[in-house]
Amino acid sequence: MxxxxxxxxxxxxxxxxxxxxxxxxxxxxxxxxxxxxxxxxxxxxxxxxxxxxxxxxxxxxxxxxxxxxxxxxDGLLPVMLAPTAPAPSNSNSDAGGIIVLELGEVRVRIDGQPNVAILAQVLDRVLR
Known part of the structure; x- marks a missing residue:
């Protein structure tokens, strides 16, 4: 052995x-x-x-x-440009711009000039 x-x-x-x-x-x-x-x-x-x-x-x-x-x-979101009425002079928006994101049943509208960090967080949540 x-x-x-x-x-x-x-x-x-x-x-x-x-x-x-x-x-x-x-x-x-x-x-x-x-x-x-x-x-x-x-x-x-x-x-x-x-x-x-x-x-x-x-x-x-x-x-x-x-x-x-x-x-x-494709890594892209569909974007549509549409004419908008000018913002009233007493508006609280900084730049007068409007961003509208639609993805499925989710719709996000942002008036004025958004904070970049907050916008990144919103987009991260919406796109998950």
């Missing part, structure tokens, strides 16, 4: 974990969000586990992949 009593020594207890760049993660998330895409197929083609892609999608939706939570095929 041959037995080996020498301990197995491992220099790394948990193994080697690959570090993927944000660009790689964003690219796989974008591919997985396309209509008819198979997360399992995309993961297999790029050498990662499908559960990892689902995890990255969750991070993306939370806005934790370093990009706004807007990733559509």
């Amino acid at each position: 041959d037995t080996n009593f020498q301990p197995v020594i491992s220099t790394n207890e948990r193994g080697h974990y690959r570090q993927h760049s944000l660009e790689f993660k964003r690219a796989l998330v974008a591919l997985s969000l396309e209509p008819g895409a198979s997360v399992a197929r995309i993961a297999r083609e790029h050498g990662v586990n499908a559960n990892q892609v689902f995890s990255w999608r969750r991070l993306y939706r939370q806005g934790r992949l370093g990009v706004p939570a807007l990733m559509r095929d």
